[in-house]
Amino acid sequence: MSYQEIAKDMIDKLPADKMIYVINILENLGEMYGISLYPNYEPNKETLEAIEEVDNMIKEGVGEHFEGSTTDFLNGILGE
Numbered sequence: 001m002s003y004q005e006i007a008k009d010m011i012d013k014l015p016a017d018k019m020i021y022v023i024n025i026l027e028n029l030g031e032m033y034g035i036s037l038y039p040n041y042e043p044n045k046e047t048l049e050a051i052e053e054v055d056n057m058i059k060e061g062v063g064e065h066f067e068g069s070t071t072d073f074l075n076g077i078l079g080e
Contacts, residue, residue: 030037057063
């Protein structure tokens with residue numbers, strides 16, 4: 001079994017909420033050796049539509065600008 005296969009097997013056994021640590025380690029290794037490990041990210045249709053919606057809101061000067069903490073923002077959305 002190759003090192004890559006061993007690493008992939010180990011990663012598959014980790015809970016999803018711990019993957020950020022693996023990503024951070026890989027990013028640091030890449031930086032140490034001058035290798036770009038960042039994946040090619042292509043946003044899905046829903047994300048592209050959301051980006052376009054925000055761009056149009058900015059161009060047209062519509063929408064609501066919020067200033068405050070994330071907690072305040074979420075409480076406002078959730079009506080708490």
